[in-house]
Amino acid sequence: MAAFSFSPFDPSTFMLMGIPGMEAAHIWISIPFSMFYIISLLGNFTLLSVVGKEQTLHKLMYLLLCMLAFTDIATPSFVVPKALGIFWFNLKDNTMAGCLTQMFFLHMASVMHSATLVTMAFDRYVAICIPLRYATILTNAQIAKVGLVCLIRAVLFFLPLPLLLSRQPFCANRIIPHTQCEYTALFKMACGDITVTKIYSLGLMFVVLGFDLTLIALSYSQFIRAVLRISSKKSHQKTLNTCTTHICVMLTYYTPSVFSKLTYRFGQSIAPHVPIFLADLYLLIPPMLNPIIYGIRTKLLHDKVGKYTCRS
Template sequence: MGDFNFTPFDPSTFILMGIPGLEAAHIWISIPFSTFYIISLLGNFTLLCVVGKEQTLHMPMYLLICMLALTDIISPTLVMPKALGIFWFNLKGITVAGCLTQMFFIHMVSVMHSAVLVTMAFDRYVAICNPLRYATILTNAQIAKLGLVCLIRAVVFILPLPLLLSQQPFCANHIIPNTQCECIAVVKMACGDITVIKIYSLVLMFVICGFDLILIALSYGLIIRAVLRISSKKAHQKTLNTCTTHICVMLTYYTPGLFSSLTYRLGQSIAPHVHTILSHLFLLIPPMLNPIIYGVRTKELRDKVGKYICCRR
């Protein structure tokens, strides 16, 4: 299908160019991207269905896994339908309001995801370091309250960015060399004074990532200290296996995310299409891997998923 007749100077419209320099390969690029997206949806919906149906899994740890699965469904869904519309049908136009809304939800869900990982680290700390008080400290009601706090924190931290950007004039061509409205890409198009926005976005990145990573490191540092005091090798191994699962999930999230953010800000010599591909992999790879990691390494969940699949057959 041909391009929509969006003019580059239309003040109410941005043009999402897709992957710059690789426009001819958009159809081929869409194949792995759509495959990753479908796998992530199937895996995370399976987790939600299994935990929802099995009463024995209605515990804090599995409720947190469900929260993580929800963010893993929402995050790529905010981007992939539009990206596939660009790849398949050349639908490149997006309104300024739509762009800022997409940007807000992408970054809000990302902050929410990070907060859930912190909560999961705290959950493991309490379970291992204070097992006798676990049932009283972390109830299902407490997990629901913590989830609400995570959501409020994400909204409060991210909402100023689109509000500040909505007050900015944008440069003439309105072209974004990406398939999504990332904050950095939108900020680069602003023609007014963006000093406050740049400072706020940098502070936000370091405060959220830095604070969350410090809390996670502190939790696992205390866990490792407690594990080293365990004399039983069997208990020692079981505890380490549980921690390893969560650490794998955290590495799949923070490593590509930090790398992508740093290359945008510091990697001026890196080609634009590399930035774009990295941002997509950041949205697609963790949601695809998380259900696999939990399904393989969490015995109770693995058994219930196996039971559910066998019953369906």
């Protein structure tokens, strides 16, 4: 048990403070946290269950939705249980191995989520721009290979970060003002030279976000060009409606993600609890909204979910 107790002389233990300045409200903050998490789990497990049971949904679009649902289950699951432990039971201690493990899996799931959105954008591009080749380009086997490549990319990109941090000596004050083991907070506590680690993490953020957003922008630019060639307004509307759902999901993910990273890195004049709220909402809101958005906007999925819900 001594290994898990916080001590300023224990180099393997950190203390997560939750939301600094809001300690008195931790119990109240835990209510929306737990509600968002429960709704997220219910929505995504329902989506996975319905797609798994319904043969008519065994199509590429819905398989991609299942990939998105898996990442939406994993991402908050690496953060919320520990955060609720802090809010409810004051369980603030975390080992260095636990911190680095949480950081690795959290960011790996986040990169997988982003890669899935890129794949969905490419799916819409092929469906609209080259529909006659859709069945040959985007087969289930091809998507399985793409998913494997995305997983390998996430592991290879983020594995060096915890490995680099694990070799760093940390100062006596190992208090993390956050609900999770955020790597920028670990940078501030490192006593050694972390220039290489900082450059790698910053470059990684720009490479992953920049690469994925560029691919999505290219897919949608080609898609918009194809739509503009259509003369019928009715066809315009119908074609655009097929992609508004994906656009909504992208906005709910990338917008808070970018704001969260920018405020945490450059918002020194902002109250300390604001970046933490943004970081937590970025991990909670998209997984909760995604199954709701797709359930409402996708008629076939909406009908099948309604059928299974009524049957239950």
